[in-house]
Amino acid sequence: HVKYWGIGNEVYGPWQVGHCSAAEYAERLRQYTQFMKGVDPSIKVIAVGADNPDWDMTVLKHVGHLIDYISIHQYHGCDDYFGTVASVYYCEQRLKLLEGLIKHLRLDHVKISFDEWNIWYKISAERKGAEKRIVLLEEPYALKDGLFAAGIFAVMHRMANTVQMANLAQMVNALGMIKTKGDEMVLTPIYHAFDLFVNHTGRTVLDMAIGSETYEISSKTFVEGRNSFKLSEVPYVDGSATFNEDKNILSVALINYYQKDVEVSLDLSGIEVQKRAVQHVLTGSAPDEMNDFENPERIKLGSKELTSCSPEMTVKLDSMSANVIEFSLDGKL
The missing domain is CATH 3.20.20.80 (Glycosidases)
Structure with missing residues (x-):
C-alpha cells in the first residue's frame, strides 16, 4: 500500500x-x-x-x-x-x-x-x-x-x-x-x-495580482555547483489568495519583506466579505531573532480582529511579517 x-x-x-x-x-x-x-x-x-x-x-x-x-x-x-x-x-x-x-x-x-x-x-x-x-x-x-x-x-x-x-x-x-x-x-x-x-x-488557489516596489540583489546560494545568484524585480510585498470551501473562507496571504511597517490597499471587488475578519501574523523584532530553549516563544503566531472590512480596504502589515487574513463569506468566522 x-x-x-x-x-x-x-x-x-x-x-x-x-x-x-x-x-x-x-x-x-x-x-x-x-x-x-x-x-x-x-x-x-x-x-x-x-x-x-x-x-x-x-x-x-x-x-x-x-x-x-x-x-x-x-x-x-x-x-x-x-x-x-x-x-x-x-x-x-x-x-x-x-x-x-x-x-x-x-x-x-x-x-x-x-x-x-x-x-x-x-x-x-x-x-x-x-x-x-x-x-x-x-x-x-x-x-x-x-x-x-x-x-x-x-x-x-x-x-x-x-x-x-x-x-x-x-x-x-x-x-x-x-x-x-x-x-x-x-x-x-x-x-x-x-x-x-x-x-x-x-485548498483552492485563486488568482491574485500584486503591485509592489522591487529591488535587485546579488547573494549566495547553497546549491551544488552554484555559489551565487543575481535577481532583479524582487518584490518587497508578496502573497497569495486561497478559498476554503468547507468553511466558506477567503484567505489572503501577504508577506511584508520591508524592514518597516507598511499599509497595502486590498481590492476584493465583487466579493461579498463580512465586516469582521481575522488577521494572523508571524513577525519579530529583528531578522536574526529566534526561539531557543531558554526563550521558546520569542516568535510565535499572533492574531487580531479587523472590524471594518469592505471590498476595498487598507491593511497594515508589520515590519518583516507574514500575514494571513481570513475573510468570512457567510458571517460564521
Whole structure:
C-alpha cells in the first residue's frame, strides 16, 4: 500500500550511493519503473532531478512517458536578511525552468516534486568516533528563515498546477523546524510559517495580482555547483489568495519583506466579505531573532480582529511579517 516511490536520491552527486551519469540513471529508472508498475500500476514514481537542464532533459526524454514526478532540491540562506528572503525567487526561477522543460517535451502528466527545501548554510559539524561518524545538522532558524518559508508557500500556490508535491527537509532536529532536548521542545519560525499556511489558508488557489516596489540583489546560494545568484524585480510585498470551501473562507496571504511597517490597499471587488475578519501574523523584532530553549516563544503566531472590512480596504502589515487574513463569506468566522 505504498503509493509514492522515489527511485534513488541525488545520484547525480558523488556523495550518493549509486552515483552515475544521467543516461545511466535514466536506463536504471526505466527498468525499475517498468517492473514496479508491472506489479502495481497504481503507484506513482518520482525521478531524480538535478536542477540541471542537461540531466533533467536526458531523464525526461528517456523515461518521461513512464514516470509521474521529477524532483528538485533547493537549500538557501545567508546571514544577510534580503539575501535570505530573496532566494525564494531564485527557487521560483528554478522551478519554472524545470516546468518549462516538461512543457517543451509535452509531458503534461509529469509533475514536480519539490521534495527537499529548507534553509541550510550555518551548521554542518562532524564528530568522528572510533567506530562511527556522525554528521550534525542543527541549523538555528531565525525570523528571516520563517519569512523564507512563507515566501516558498506563496510560490507553490502560484505553481500549484505543476508543483504537486513538496517536502521540507526536515521536521525534527536534523535541519528540523522542531527542536527537542530531553522532554523540552522549541518551535522555530519555520514551524510557525507552516502553522500559518497549513491552518489558515484554503485548498483552492485563486488568482491574485500584486503591485509592489522591487529591488535587485546579488547573494549566495547553497546549491551544488552554484555559489551565487543575481535577481532583479524582487518584490518587497508578496502573497497569495486561497478559498476554503468547507468553511466558506477567503484567505489572503501577504508577506511584508520591508524592514518597516507598511499599509497595502486590498481590492476584493465583487466579493461579498463580512465586516469582521481575522488577521494572523508571524513577525519579530529583528531578522536574526529566534526561539531557543531558554526563550521558546520569542516568535510565535499572533492574531487580531479587523472590524471594518469592505471590498476595498487598507491593511497594515508589520515590519518583516507574514500575514494571513481570513475573510468570512457567510458571517460564521
